[in-house]
Amino acid sequence: MTIPNGPDGPTQVEIFRRMALLKANDDYTRKMVTGGKLFIPYYSYRGQEVIPAAAFVNLTDQDYLCTIYRGIHDLLSKGLPLKDLWAEIAGRKTGSCGGKGGPMHLTYPEKGVMVTTGIVGSSMPIANGLAWGAQLSGDGRVAVATFGDAASNIGAFHESLNMASVWKLPVIFLCQNNTFGEHTPYAKATSVEKIADRAIAYGMPGIHVDGNDPIAMYNAMAEAVARARAGEGPTLIEAMTYRFHGHVFGDKDEYMDKDVKKQAIADDPYPRFRAKLIADGTATEDALAKIEADIQAEIEEAANAAWEAEFPDVAELTTDVYGEVA
Amino acid sequence: MSDTDTAVKPVMVVAAINQALADAMADDEKVLILGEDVADPEGGGVSGVTKGLSSRFGDNRVKSTPISEQAIIGAAIGASLVGYKPVAEIMMMNFTTVAMDMIVNHAAKLRYMSGGHTNVPIVIRCMTGAGFGTGGQHSDFWEAWFSHVAGMKVVLPSCSEDAYGLMRSAIDDPDPVLFIEAMPNYWTPFPPAETGHRVPLGKARVRQEGTDVTIVTYSRMVNEALTAAKTLAEAGISAEVVDLRTVQPWDEETVLASVAKTGRLIVTHEAVTPFGVGAEIAAVVQEKLFGKLKGPVVRVGAAFTPVPFSKPLESAYLPDAAKIADAATKLVKG
Numbered sequence: 112m113t114i115p116n117g118p119d120g121p122t123q124v125e126i127f128r129r130m131a132l133l134k135a136n137d138d139y140t141r142k143m144v145t146g147g148k149l150f151i152p153y154y155s156y157r158g159q160e161v162i163p164a165a166a167f168v169n170l171t172d173q174d175y176l177c178t179i180y181r182g183i184h185d186l187l188s189k190g191l192p193l194k195d196l197w198a199e200i201a202g203r204k205t206g207s208c209g210g211k212g213g214p215m216h217l218t219y220p221e222k223g224v225m226v227t228t229g230i231v232g233s234s235m236p237i238a239n240g241l242a243w244g245a246q247l248s249g250d251g252r253v254a255v256a257t258f259g260d261a262a263s264n265i266g267a268f269h270e271s272l273n274m275a276s277v278w279k280l281p282v283i284f285l286c287q288n289n290t291f292g293e294h295t296p297y298a299k300a301t302s303v304e305k306i307a308d309r310a311i312a313y314g315m316p317g318i319h320v321d322g323n324d325p326i327a328m329y330n331a332m333a334e335a336v337a338r339a340r341a342g343e344g345p346t347l348i349e350a351m352t353y354r355f356h357g358h359v360f361g362d363k364d365e366y367m368d369k370d371v372k373k374q375a376i377a378d379d380p381y382p383r384f385r386a387k388l389i390a391d392g393t394a395t396e397d398a399l400a401k402i403e404a405d406i407q408a409e410i411e412e413a414a415n416a417a418w419e420a421e422f423p424d425v426a427e428l429t430t431d432v433y434g435e436v437a
Numbered sequence: 438m439s440d441t442d443t444a445v446k447p448v449m450v451v452a453a454i455n456q457a458l459a460d461a462m463a464d465d466e467k468v469l470i471l472g473e474d475v476a477d478p479e480g481g482g483v484s485g486v487t488k489g490l491s492s493r494f495g496d497n498r499v500k501s502t503p504i505s506e507q508a509i510i511g512a513a514i515g516a517s518l519v520g521y522k523p524v525a526e527i528m529m530m531n532f533t534t535v536a537m538d539m540i541v542n543h544a545a546k547l548r549y550m551s552g553g554h555t556n557v558p559i560v561i562r563c564m565t566g567a568g569f570g571t572g573g574q575h576s577d578f579w580e581a582w583f584s585h586v587a588g589m590k591v592v593l594p595s596c597s598e599d600a601y602g603l604m605r606s607a608i609d610d611p612d613p614v615l616f617i618e619a620m621p622n623y624w625t626p627f628p629p630a631e632t633g634h635r636v637p638l639g640k641a642r643v644r645q646e647g648t649d650v651t652i653v654t655y656s657r658m659v660n661e662a663l664t665a666a667k668t669l670a671e672a673g674i675s676a677e678v679v680d681l682r683t684v685q686p687w688d689e690e691t692v693l694a695s696v697a698k699t700g701r702l703i704v705t706h707e708a709v710t711p712f713g714v715g716a717e718i719a720a721v722v723q724e725k726l727f728g729k730l731k732g733p734v735v736r737v738g739a740a741f742t743p744v745p746f747s748k749p750l751e752s753a754y755l756p757d758a759a760k761i762a763d764a765a766t767k768l769v770k771g
Binding site: 175177206207208209210211212216218219220225226228229230233235236237238239240241242243244245247248254266267270271273274277278430431432433434435436437 | 469497498500502503505506507508510511512513514515516517518519520521523538539542543547548549550551552553554555556587588590609610611612637638
């Protein structure tokens, strides 16, 4: 396994493009929810964009992803098209799941998006199975399970890490530690200082990384992906970040320390990375502004297409419960 | 039938399931087996259902797992999403509770929630049943729970031929199938199935024809119902015994045709009576045959208690041939 040298210039710009896409999509979604246009329980990921943006440039469309209800950033970075996303969260028949899944169950196998679960911790046991399939097929794919810090306290986490290690599965457990499990702060619910330390108990490497630093995040994931592709087994990554909004967008978030939140928003990694790329000559202001403008147009086009699209026919209610028996 | 006639030599249910798994694995390299102790170094399953399979098909396709039911079902679901056909053993039915989230929230629903873009062709095998003194946490029949979940299929064979044919169909099926094996039936010899035999899921079998009363049942209780039918015949009551074989989906057509003929229905199962499969069948039968019934639909199930340990309590808990015959006699003779 080689130690990564870090992302080159074009890769850094690609990471930025994804960050811009994720941030703008969250901003626009909150606007639509606030305005009453979109009627969904919305689990904002604002503040956590760097993790999938930087991590997933190490993946191909053939690699697998299992994510969770706070996972639209993961899905977009893995390649879920905006039009399929917006039509689905608007409950339209043109959505990625024909309107039957909604924002918590987005699925898009063409890009390796196999499962989005609304159950805390449940991305991990299924990611193991995807990785087992890849291992049996010998096709070099890896599976990624994303989850939050609180999910490391549920049994599925422990069962999954143990089995993945015993079976040497090509799977990456990517924990997005945003310091809250719903409303409860990390220290009140989790027995260890670092979730990465729990890897020791399962005989696998644990990486603790600043999930708001695109370069560090990229490198951590590159190392884990290389290990998995080399047949050397799973990795637990704990990426530190912060959730700018409450558990469900619109809740009173009085359980979040106001000063900590204020500081985290002041440290927003998005403008910082943007400024860095310009300062070190990796990209120009014009180039990044164009990326942002193009993305904004794409999001609005996708959302507008969703509003125009038809709802599913009620006859669809009873389809897809069971398949056709051959 | 003679002992030298191997073509019709009876086989035990445990051997029939083993043969079905072996034939499915030989026919399709995507068929996998996983579960606690399923590989040969660990005994080929605690009841020997998977004996010989890891030696024949390799450790990659037949994997003993940690005692981690969520991880077992999760691994089966994930592999099934990418083209494999895993048969996951959850040793005892009671242990499915540990994996309930994976089974109910994920295996059963992924097809629907993905709008048909993914499906979960897995078989979950488990054994259960009172009679071995295994008490409150190793003996329950919970087929009604799983039948209540859209997306699940639930199968309960009563004999070797059906066990083979239902297992082959369950593995062929594109959706999750819970395959419930009655442990007290494992070592009972029954006529064998032909290689490759399939029993379509959702098709009942009339095990004995009759005209006075229909007894609908499945799993080990089929044997009790057939014994009861003999007793009833001696008393001049002609009972028809219908083996559902699959409870989700259940064969409404066969049951309704039988009850339309006899006018009387008893549903009997080893599960506790309240809110059971019998309640669902009774509801549908009264709805569709209201004017044709000659008496109330009667349920003969287990007592509404946890499964007790002590033998006299266990016997009192369980439905059996005598209880079925009593119920049928009261129903027919009034």
